[in-house]
Amino acid sequence: MSTNRRNFLRQAGTGLAASMLPMSMVRLAFADSAQDFTFAYISDALIQHIKGNQFVRNWDRGLIRAVAEANLLEPKPDFVVFGGDLAQLGTRAELDHGAEILSALNHKMYVVMGEHDYYLDLGDYWSELYGPQYYSFDHKGVHFVVLNSILTYDDWTFDRWPTAEQRMNEMAGLDNPNGSPFMVGSKQIEWLKQDLAGVSKKTPVVVFSHSPLQKIYKGWNFWTEDAAQIQALLKPFAAANVIYGHVHQIQYNQIDNISFTSVMSTAWPWPYPQSYAQAESFLPVLTVPMNRADPFNERDATGWQFIDVNSGRTDVAFNLYDNTNRTVAFNPETGKPEDTVYQPESARIPPQRQY
Ligand SMILES: [Fe+2]
Ligand SMILES: [Fe+2]
Numbered sequence: 001m002s003t004n005r006r007n008f009l010r011q012a013g014t015g016l017a018a019s020m021l022p023m024s025m026v027r028l029a030f031a032d033s034a035q036d037f038t039f040a041y042i043s044d045a046l047i048q049h050i051k052g053n054q055f056v057r058n059w060d061r062g063l064i065r066a067v068a069e070a071n072l073l074e075p076k077p078d079f080v081v082f083g084g085d086l087a088q089l090g091t092r093a094e095l096d097h098g099a100e101i102l103s104a105l106n107h108k109m110y111v112v113m114g115e116h117d118y119y120l121d122l123g124d125y126w127s128e129l130y131g132p133q134y135y136s137f138d139h140k141g142v143h144f145v146v147l148n149s150i151l152t153y154d155d156w157t158f159d160r161w162p163t164a165e166q167r168m169n170e171m172a173g174l175d176n177p178n179g180s181p182f183m184v185g186s187k188q189i190e191w192l193k194q195d196l197a198g199v200s201k202k203t204p205v206v207v208f209s210h211s212p213l214q215k216i217y218k219g220w221n222f223w224t225e226d227a228a229q230i231q232a233l234l235k236p237f238a239a240a241n242v243i244y245g246h247v248h249q250i251q252y253n254q255i256d257n258i259s260f261t262s263v264m265s266t267a268w269p270w271p272y273p274q275s276y277a278q279a280e281s282f283l284p285v286l287t288v289p290m291n292r293a294d295p296f297n298e299r300d301a302t303g304w305q306f307i308d309v310n311s312g313r314t315d316v317a318f319n320l321y322d323n324t325n326r327t328v329a330f331n332p333e334t335g336k337p338e339d340t341v342y343q344p345e346s347a348r349i350p351p352q353r354q355y
Contacts, residue, residue, distance in 0.1 A: 003036075006090070009025060010133065010148070015092065016244050021090075023221045024177070025354075033189075037077075037078045037139070037140050038073075038075060038078065039076045039077045039078050039079050039080065039081060039109070040073060040077040040079075040080045040081070041080070041081045041083060041243065041263050042063070042066045042067070042070065042072045042080060042081070042082050042083065042266060043081075043082065043083030043084060043085070043112075043245035043263045043264070043265060043266070044084065044085040044114070044211075044245050044246065044248055044264075044265030044266060044267055045059060045063040045066075045082075045085065045086050045098055045101075045172075045265075045267055046059050046085050046086075046088045046089075046116060046265070046267040046268075047059055047060065047063065047086060047087055047088060047094045047095075047097050047101070048088035048089070048094065049088070049089070049091055049093045049094050049216070055097055056088075056092075056179070058267070058268075058298050059088075059266070059267045059268075060097075060101070062128075062265075062266030062267050062299070062302060063098065063101050063102070063266050063267075064101055064104075065266070066266050067101055067102060067104050067105050070102070070105060071104070071105065071107075073211065075231070076107075077107055078107075078108075078139065079107055079108040079109065079110060079111065079139075080105055080107045080108070080109045080110070081110045081111075081208055081243075082102060082107070082109060082110070082111045082112065083112045083114075083208065083210060083243075083244070083245035083246075083263055084111075084112040084113055084114025084115075084116075084117065084210035084245050085114030085115070085116045085117065085210065085245065085246065085265075086098040086099070086111075086114065086117055086126075087116050087117050087118060088101070088116055088129075088172070089116065089165075089168050089169070089172060090116060090117055090118060090119060090120030090121065090125075090126075090168050091120060092125055095117065095125055095126060095129060099129050104216075104264050110137075110144075110145075110146060110208070111130040112146055112147075112148075112208050112209065112210050112245070113126060113133050113148040113150060113210060113244065114115075114150060114210045114245065115150040115171050115182065115210070115211075115221075115246075116168075116171075116172055118150055119157075119164075119167050119168040119171040119172070120164050120165065120167075120168040122157070122163060123148075129307075133148040134146055134147050134148050134188050134191065134192075135194050140207055141203070141204070142203070142204045142205075143196075143199045143203050143204070143205045143206070144205075144206050144207075144208070145192065145195065145196075145205065145206070145207045145208070146208045146209075147184055147188060147192070147205075147207060147208070147209045147213075147230075148188065149182055149183070149184050149209040149210050149211045149213060149244075150182045150210050150211055150216075150246075151182065151183050151184065151185045151188075152171075152180040152181060152182060152183055152225075152255045153180055153181075153183075156180040168343065173218060174220050174221070174270065175220055179221055180219055181218060181221065181223050181224075181225040181227065182210075182211040182223060182224050183224060183226045184209075184213075184226050184229075184230060186225065187227070187231050189226065189230065189233070192230065192233055193233055196233055196234075196237075196332070199237075201236050201237050201238060202238050203237070204237075204238075204239045204240075204241070205234060205237050205239070206238045206240075206241045206243065207230075207234070207240070207242045207243070207320040208242075208243055208244070209224070209242060209244045210244065210246050210258065211223065211244060211246050212224060212225045212227070212242075212244045212246065212247065212251070213227045213230045213231065213242045213244065213260070214231070214242075214253060214255060214260055214284070214353050215227055216251070216273070216282055216283060216284065217273040217282040217283075218342070219273070220270070220273060221246075222246070222247050222273065222282075231255055231256070231258060234257075234258050234346075235256050235257060235258070237257065238257065239257060240257055240258045240259070241258070241259045241260075241261070242258060242259070242260045242261070243261055243262075243263060244260070244261075244262055244263070245262070245263050245265070246262075246269060247262050248264065248265035248267070248268060248269050248270040248301075249262065249269055249270050249271075249272060249289070249290060249301070250262060250287070250289070250290050250318055250326060251283065251284060251287050251326070252284065252286060252287055252316065252328045252337045253284030253285075253286055253287065253337070254286065254335065254336040256335055259330065259337060260284070260336070261316050261328070264301075264302055264318070264320075265302055266302060267302070268302070269290075269293040269300070269301030269302065270295075272289040272290075274289075276284060284337065286336055286337060286343075288339045288342045288343060288348060290320070290323060290324075290326070291323060291324060291349045293323065296349040300323060301320065301323055314338075315327070315328070315329040315330055316328045316329070316337070324349060325341070326341070326342065327340040327341070328340070
C-alpha cells in the first residue's frame with residue numbers, strides 16, 4: 001500500500017466519512033501499466049419535478065451534497081463520473097435542474113445515460129447537454145468505456161405507446177411488467193468491438209454502464225439482455241471491470257476475468273429482489289446484501305465507496321450512512337471479490353424485523 005493510499009484512506013475514513021457522502025470514490029492503483037489516480041462516482045440522483053420551480057427536496061439534497069463533497073476531496077480526483085438517472089421522468093425541467101447542481105463540480109465530468117434520462121425524448125435533450133451517449137477514453141494507462149446500456153427492443157420503443165410520456169412512465173416503474181429488458185444493442189456492440197480491437201489485452205479496461213452488464217433480476221430490470229455479448233468482448237483482457245448504477249444497492253460479482261461492482265444512489269435505496277414476495281434471490285451468488293434500510297431515515301442506505309483496482313482487480317470499501325460500513329475485496333486465493341467481514345454466513349448481521 002502506497003503512502004498516498006494510506007493518507008487517502010485515513011482522510012476518507014475520518015473527516016470526510018463522518019459527514020459523507022452519497023457518492024463513490026474510486027481509486028485505481030494498477031501495478032504495471034498505469035499510474036495511481038483517483039476518481040469520484042456519483043449516481044442515480046433521480047431529480048424529480050413537482051411543479052413550477054419545486055423539486056423533491058430529498059433527491060436535490062443528495063446530489064447537492066455529493067457535488068459539494070466531491071469538490072472537497074483530497075487528493076483531488078482526476079475526474080468525476082455521473083452514473084445515470086439524473087432525472088426522474090426525463091423532462092427538460094429535471095435535466096436542467098440536475099445539470100445546474102452538477103455544474104458546481106470543480107472537476108471534469110463524464111456522464112452515463114440512465115433509463116430515466118432517456119425514455120421521454122429518446123435522449124435528445126440529454127445529448128444536447130452531455131454529447132455522445134457512448135464513447136471511450138484513455139487515462140494514465142487505463143482504457144475507459146462508457147456505454148448506453150438502457151436501450152431496448154425497437155417495437156417497444158417506437159410502436160407500443162401512444163405518447164412519449166406514457167413510454168417514459170412505463171419504463172420508470174421498477175416492477176412494472178409493461179417495461180422491457182435493457183440492452184446495449186447491435187450498433188453499440190459493433191462499435192465496442194472496433195474500439196477494443198485497438199487496445200492491448202494487457203491494458204486494464206474499466207466499463208461504465210447504467211444497468212448491470214449481467215443478468216440479475218429481470219422482474220426489476222436488474223438486467224441487460226445482451227450482457228453475454230459484452231462479456232465475451234471483455235473476456236480476452238487480462239483485467240476488466242464493470243462499474244454500474246441503477247440498482248441503488250451493494251452488489252458484486254466475478255464472471256471469468258470481469259469484476260462487477262455496483263455503486264450507490266444519492267436518492268434512495270432499492271430493496272433486494274428476494275424481499276419481493278419472497279422471490280428467489282437472483283443476486284450474484286457472492287453478494288451479501290446490506291442489512292435493511294431504515295425508511296424513516298432519508299439518507300440511510302445511500303452512501304459512497306472507493307475502489308482500489310490493484311493490479312486490475314476491484315477492492316471496494318463502502319461507506320454507508322447509518323448502516324454498517326463494508327469492504328469487498330478481490331481474494332486472490334478464490335479469484336473472486338468477497339466481503340472481508342460478512343462473507344461467512346455466521347458473521348452476518350441478523351435480520352431486523354421492526355419494519
Ligand atoms: Fe436509478
Ligand atoms: Fe436506472
